[in-house]
Amino acid sequence: xxxxxxxxxxxxxxxxxxxxxxxxxxxxxxxxxxxxxxxxxxxxxxxxxxxxxxxxxxxxxxxxxxxxxxxxxxxxxxxxxxxxxxxxxxxxxxxxxxxxxxxxxxxxxxxxxxxxxxxxxxxxxxxxxxxxxxxxxxxxxxxxxxxxxxxxxxxxxxxxxxxxxxxxxxxxxxxxxxxxxxxxxxxxxxxxxxxxxxxxxxxxxxxxxxxxxxxxxxxxxxxxxxxxxxxxxxxxxxxxxxxxxxx
Amino acid sequence: xxxxxxxxxxxxxxxxxxxxxxxxxxxxxxxxxxxxxxxxxxxxxxxxxxxxxxxxxxxxxxxxxxxxxxxxxxxxxxxxxxxxxxxxxxxxxxxxxxxxxxxxxxxxxxxxxxxxxxxxxxxxxxxxxxxxxxxxxxxxxxxxxxxxxxxxxxxxxxxxxxxxxxxxxxxxxxxxxxxxxxxxxxxxxxxxxxxxxxxxxxxxxxxxxxxxxxxxxxxxxxxxxxxxxxxxxxxxxxxxxxxxxxx
DNA sequence: TCAACGTTTTTTCTCGAGATTTTTGGCTTT
DNA sequence: AAAGCCAAAAATCTCGAGAAAAAACGTTGA
Numbered sequence: 001x002x003x004x005x006x007x008x009x010x011x012x013x014x015x016x017x018x019x020x021x022x023x024x025x026x027x028x029x030x031x032x033x034x035x036x037x038x039x040x041x042x043x044x045x046x047x048x049x050x051x052x053x054x055x056x057x058x059x060x061x062x063x064x065x066x067x068x069x070x071x072x073x074x075x076x077x078x079x080x081x082x083x084x085x086x087x088x089x090x091x092x093x094x095x096x097x098x099x100x101x102x103x104x105x106x107x108x109x110x111x112x113x114x115x116x117x118x119x120x121x122x123x124x125x126x127x128x129x130x131x132x133x134x135x136x137x138x139x140x141x142x143x144x145x146x147x148x149x150x151x152x153x154x155x156x157x158x159x160x161x162x163x164x165x166x167x168x169x170x171x172x173x174x175x176x177x178x179x180x181x182x183x184x185x186x187x188x189x190x191x192x193x194x195x196x197x198x199x200x201x202x203x204x205x206x207x208x209x210x211x212x213x214x215x216x217x218x219x220x221x222x223x224x225x226x227x228x229x230x231x232x233x234x235x236x237x238x239x240x241x242x243x244x245x246x247x
Numbered sequence: 248x249x250x251x252x253x254x255x256x257x258x259x260x261x262x263x264x265x266x267x268x269x270x271x272x273x274x275x276x277x278x279x280x281x282x283x284x285x286x287x288x289x290x291x292x293x294x295x296x297x298x299x300x301x302x303x304x305x306x307x308x309x310x311x312x313x314x315x316x317x318x319x320x321x322x323x324x325x326x327x328x329x330x331x332x333x334x335x336x337x338x339x340x341x342x343x344x345x346x347x348x349x350x351x352x353x354x355x356x357x358x359x360x361x362x363x364x365x366x367x368x369x370x371x372x373x374x375x376x377x378x379x380x381x382x383x384x385x386x387x388x389x390x391x392x393x394x395x396x397x398x399x400x401x402x403x404x405x406x407x408x409x410x411x412x413x414x415x416x417x418x419x420x421x422x423x424x425x426x427x428x429x430x431x432x433x434x435x436x437x438x439x440x441x442x443x444x445x446x447x448x449x450x451x452x453x454x455x456x457x458x459x460x461x462x463x464x465x466x467x468x469x470x471x472x473x474x475x476x477x478x479x480x481x482x483x484x485x486x487x488x489x490x491x492x493x494x
Numbered sequence: 495t496c497a498a499c500g501t502t503t504t505t506t507c508t509c510g511a512g513a514t515t516t517t518t519g520g521c522t523t524t
Numbered sequence: 525a526a527a528g529c530c531a532a533a534a535a536t537c538t539c540g541a542g543a544a545a546a547a548a549c550g551t552t553g554a
Binding site: 056058 | 546
């Protein structure tokens with residue numbers, strides 16, 4: 001299978017070697033936006049960024065256009081690109097929509113999943129558990145590892161869902177969520193309870209109890225929302241203010 | 248409010264004046280793909296298309312990148328762009344996902360909608376009815392008008408849904424559906440029953456009967472799926488074959 | 495002090511040409 | 525005849541410079 005340039009999750013977690021400069025710039029930019037190095041609402045000036053990412057202006061423009069796919073960047077005709085703004089209302093919308101889609105996807109996954117899928121899930125859960133242990137041990141740089149494995153775990157949960165469109169939309173929403181979560185993680189580390197939540201979800205899925213699994217998953221996603229919304233509004237407010245100022 | 252370049256529906260149905268060449272090429276290309284002038288699976292050669300759309304190569308590339316947002320175009324690293332392929336399985340997935348999202352959206356819309364929204368809906372239904380009369384009269388060029396007004400009607404139905412993300416996803420799915428519908432319309436005109444279905448949905452919504460409205464809407468969308476799937480598979484098959492051939 | 499206006503500066507948008515990769519087509523060999 | 529290989533052709537990808545638009549800034553006048 002060819003390498004398609006899309007925002008979807010990759011089937012395997014292997015390292016991805018960008019085939020073109022556009023693709024490389026696209027991935028770097030996406031990462032920098034999600035991890036907050038480009039603050040929400042700020043302008044993305046091509047002249048400035050092309051040096052930072054070491055590509056031509058046209059190349060960078062194309063990468064930015066691709067990022068519009070993921071709703072991480074918005075384009076305003078004749079006035080350039082800017083990082084998609086954030087707000088608490090938006091996060092609530094993301095959360096609600098994600099709960100709806102992810103519940104449906106999990107249900108389908110539990111229905112369709114074979115033993116190979118179960119195996120993948122066991123593996124993903126194990127790796128996530130290890131990452132959570134390291135996180136408690138407060139090792140530096142383990143946050144990125146946790147983020148990766150958390151993503152893979154959620155991705156694997158719905159991996160046997162046979163609706164490509166639901167998975168596509170969830171990939172977009174997950175990235176959006178990650179952006180908000182990164183902000184809240186700066187102030188407060190991942191709570192202890194999260195591991196227990198993951199474990200409960202894992203057990204319910206293995207037991208093929210769809211109702212219980214969806215109930216737990218919904219609670220899990222909503223709890224993440226409340227964690228972020230409890231963060232001093234400064235982060236969200238300042239972002240909005242930048243947008244209001246228009247620069 | 249500024250003009251954002253996104254694939255979402257516009258709030259008003261007014262004519263849109265493209266602000267940049269990229270934007271213009273994007274809209275023209277989108278239309279040509281949806282209406283089947285670029286067959287599913289075919290390669291989109293920049294060298295060839297830049298003349299047809301009268302823009303530079305870089306500009307066209309950027310427009311193509313924007314079309315990836317809508318999943319109407321897929322990019323393969325180092326091997327250019329091509330029109331997103333179609334298949335019956337894909338249409339079924341689109342339909343199922345759309346039913347789920349559109350039901351939820353309609354429910355929210357019925358809950359939230361004020362009288363202004365009701366007014367818009369009455370207007371949209373009236374215009375659609377007129378278009379359907381013309382269609383029965385077999386006037387040429389009325390298909391495009393019907394498509395427009397059908398889109399506006401569905402758009403208005405969920406217009407009072409306050410989830411921006413659901414509306415965003417539905418806009419994408421609607422465009423995909425339209426693509427399939429255009430193929431089936433070539434062989435068979437819009438069935439008579441469709442008008443009656445629209446009327447029933449309209450009445451249920453005005454009566455604020457969410458359950459009944461969703462039931463009717465789901466049936467309506469699924470019926471469209473069955474209409475397309477009844478079409479001689481030739482259109483879908485040939486498209487798939489082109490993809491398999493890789494050119 | 496404030497508002498309006500015209501100039502300067504910055505930034506976006508666009509194009510054409512060159513380098514790299516993929517694809518095509520023909521040729522040889524088994 | 526089929527498979528493999530090499531050269532030619534086409535297409536993609538990339539860059540830098542120039543035109544058009546928007547934003548910033550200082551000046552003038554009330």
